[in-house]
Amino acid sequence: MNLHEYQGKDVFRAGGIPVPPGEVARTVEEAETFAARLGFPVVIKAQVLIGGRGKAGGVKVVKNGQEFTREAGRILGMDIRGHAVRKILITPAMEIEKEFYAGIVLDRKYETPLLMVSPAGGVDIEDVARQTPEKILRLHLDGRGLPVYRARAAARFLDPRPKVQKQLANVISRLADIYYSQDCSLAEINPLVVTPSGEVWALDAKVVIDDNALDRHADLADMRDLGAEDPGEVEARERGLSYVRLDGSIGCVVNGAGLAMATMDLIQFHGGKPANFLDIGGSSNPDKVTAAMNILTRDQRVRAVLFNIFGGITRCDDVARGLLAALDRIGTKLPIVIRLTGTNEKEARELLSARGMTALSDMDEAVRSVIARAAEAA
């Protein structure tokens, strides 16, 4: 689960990392009160769950009230790569002497978190890694977390001044503690700045929490911003489905993530475009099929639906029942192509044929068929 910047800053603040004050506004009026309280200049920052908002014009330093009202209104109306800006963060503009980077990610290969720090902050760290890899120091965390002496080594890599190093080491130690204690899969400060007076502040926060660990972090789970997510993805999660919206016109219902990925690949391979990734999981619950059909039939872009089911633990007849129940309830006119193989395939075919529907058994054939049906319907 991705946190907004302001939420990530709350997590940082609670964990002892110095973060400048800031308030979140949903309207221009609200924002104006906050700005007046903080005093100019201030920074207005769009709160969206996607990167690259700075380049898109979603971050702006303003010096007076008139400019503020105009810019706050503009940013609140923005759409950044499909993400509507519904909230803005108002925070004081700081004088910056140096910008650093500090981040922790999971190193899958070494099966342990990896701390990366760089004196080249404020830019995309992937660019730094490509162009000037010597400007990144990498230190693995282990069962001890990050020992303080290693945090000090990281701080020395960033700045030669002992007074600044001490603050940086503190921030880095705290960041490692937060990464572990809050079950993060990413905890990143970019930029981590030093002011001309030698103070260290975290000016941004990018925090991703491991979805599988949300059960033990009720406070973080409550931060989920349903309004900022795709409604289909929200509904799917509530129903225990795994759904990702894509750009195409062919809706997919598949059991299993690997097969669902292979199905969307196959649709593209044969010249079609999938509208989504959708994994109904390994269970045989007909309600999940109904929920899946609900999501797909509401999606205006969908021209045809493909069911691709390999029955193992999932029983084909249960999926067929779920589909028929969904059709009774929703009554869609969308063309539906069904591919069923495996456990209780025969029973499933009988159920479907009683309603005048047939199921294919070959995946390639089913994909070609649904592409043709979608083209006819378009």
Add this chain to the structure above:
Amino acid sequence: MSIFVGRDSRVLVQGITGRDGSFHARGMKEYGTKVVAGVTPGKGGTSLDGIPVFDSVDEAVARTKANVSVIYVPAPLAQDAVYEAVDAEIPLVVCITEGVPVRDMIEIAAYLHGKSTRLIGPNCPGLITPGECKVGIMPGFIHAPGRIGLVSRSGTLTYEVVWQLTRAKMGQSTCIGIGGDPIVGTRFVDALAQFEADERTDAIVLIGEIGGTDEEDAAALIEEHITKPVVAFIAGQTAPAGKRMGHAGAIVSGGAGTAAEKIARFERAGVPVAKVPSEIPALVANALARRAKKAGLKVVMGGRAAAAKHGAKKRAAKAGKKATKPTVRKSAPKKAASKKKSVFKKKAGAKKGRR
């Protein structure tokens, strides 16, 4: 015994009285697996379909000599279940459970260092040596005993490929689902090394997906150390960056972990990569046929030295001949075929160097 599991496997089910545990314990038993014990704390002394249930793994091992444990407990309890099995010194632990927090796996991975236990999973379908032993949740009937090893990060996609192999008369030595999480106990490289050493495996199918670099590591290992033919498939070629595709580990992040990178790396290692799953059986047949042909030539030219290894080659030749029956040359793309030729030279060279 093929790899990891076979006729000698004595399986213990952790979480046997739960909904999933009981269902799959029965399924494994029906398949012919020796399910010797179950563990559910507090239910010791009871039984499930004649399988004795114990309060602890220690007790179950002492009483039944179980040597494989399969875990079906809910995610919040999975770490403890793995620890219990590792501490009881069970050689093979298979964790089916989906949704284990990454931090729990970081701790497990660190704890497993220097221990004799091998962990497979979590978030996996388990593994099966067809006709002998099934440990997990896969439908047994789609498999057939044979000489193709299969290793995959997926569940149902694995079934799909297994089913296609079985229909093409290519039985399997062992099929392993290593799991779709960012950190898993057994990776591609581990399974590949085992298949390479396994006398009952002639060729290997590897099914990868987006996220991480395990496929790249596998390609590097194949280049250096694997002499048996490997055919790969990568799922998620059309996945958008930054989106998690169902599996916790299936995500392209920071431009890394894309299917394109993985495919390119395999091709550089001389591994044919199927564009679609249905292409896999033909690519395997093709690879085996080439290997058989090569082996046959060597017997003629190599005289006595080669005769010593004749047994293995005969087997390869036999499997190759059998495998060539269905549609081989027709559907295998020419590009892959020509590529494999050069691979073969390289591999033969590598083999010589090591001996």
